[in-house]
Amino acid sequence: MNIDNIKKQFPIFDNKVQNNDLVYLDSANSSQKPKVVVDRIYDFYTKEFSNVGRSVHYLAVAATNLYENTRVMVQKYINASDPNEIVFTKGATEAINLVANTFGQKFLQEGDEILLTELEHHSNYVPWHYLRRSKGIKIKFAEFNSDGEVTLESIEKNITPKTKMIAITHLSNVTGAILPIKEITKLAHSKNIPILVDGCQGAPHLKLDMQDIDCDFYAISCHKMYGPTGLGVLYAKKKWLDALPPYQGGGGMIREVKKEGITFGDLPNKYEAGTMATAQVIAFGESIKFLNKIGIENIEAHESQLTQYGEEVLRKNNSVKLIGSPKNKGSVLSFTLDGIHAHDIATILDEDGVAIRAGHHCCQILHDKLGLSATARASLGVYNTKDDIDKLNESLNKCKKIFDR
């Protein structure tokens, strides 16, 4: 796999950022976009645009076919058994809100428990918090260990007869821990508990097979998968999409509307109310083609090598302390630097064109437990190289120099 050739497919790297070559280490936040994806949006709007599913004219039919075509591509990409198990949303956040809201409405009562982990992103906590307020449910958090991992045992320990849903991340966006979601799913199902996986960080980096994992829900963020913003995917087993009530109401999701009452449409329309992010969905098809062309196994191998290299380099730097050392780790390197606040680090690195993230990365529960208000995070994508890691390290040394003056 030739990274130079891959990097050339991303126009952002053609431009200087404040007179520097861009060293982009913020892919866990959002990935850059290959030219094919950007072009697809332009082409759709300039040559093929029409709303989907509403009209019978030529452009509308063609647009509808393109839109539905992406649904099938996503289905195949994650090996779901039916394209109707793919629901487009505005992001992973909306996907999780959809499940929390509809599942909560239909199946949860006061005293019921939802089991999360301390690693969760706010978007896999806040939607459940709403149910704590409206329904009086309880939220439990499975603990992470000193390596920043959540184990099967830690999940098992927290399951009670009241547990009605387990909602956990696939890959922590701070410690990089990859959770044993297949084993956790098995455990959950043995106790008749459905499981939602926040796959935001899993989907861009790991090979996915919904039928093998067997989880009930899997939330995906397309903008982290070399795709457009404003788009996410909810994978849900068909039995759930049939059983749950609709989420938002509006055009497109109904069958018949009368003054006395309304009947709802079939899948997948039931959950896609209003005009959807049509151009983004169609362009996301190109992201999947892009990923397939390189091969997710190759991406996994490349990123895993690079993560190891990054850990090595940062461990050798005595001023750096890595956050978490999970045995099974995705391409996220969170760290602190001796006595220098993460935001000062990010500002100084930025001057060298090194883009990282600083803060709590939407994981305040995790940071509170570690007693840290903020960490710095370098996260990798398919276009990153050892060179990028070296530049990161050089810039970190520069931080030290500035602060040790």
Place this chain on the structure above:
Amino acid sequence: MELKELYQEIILDHGKNPRNLKKSDNFNKDAAGHNPLCGDKVHVFLKVDENNKISDIAFEGSGCAISMASASIMTDLMKEKKEVEVKELVDDFLEMIKKNPELKSKILAEDEKTKLMSLSGVKKYPMRVKCATMAWHTLTSAMKNSNTEKSD
């Protein structure tokens, strides 16, 4: 070059060794400020005497070099200032950070102004302006003794 303006020696000095970083004894007004986005926290304690003058000021908190330096310099400059002066200085500082090239107030001595102007480097870093201003907004809340934190 701009980095050097942002991280001037005086900022690093105050950032690493903040002055007045303690809980003041027998304060009678206080307020807490928090920027959850970056985790900066500051809690300002005041002793305001019967003439509406700050007779003692201190702060507790943690955060980036800019926010710590700003709180440190601010608490240094606010000692013995009357309420009207505090308001004038806060407004002057915030206007300077937002747009004015210089401080306008006549309250401060030249060397004090120079010290405060060392924070003007953040103007070029819009994402960091909040780091410099948080302590000042918190001071305003403390004067009114209105804690601004909310949780749901």
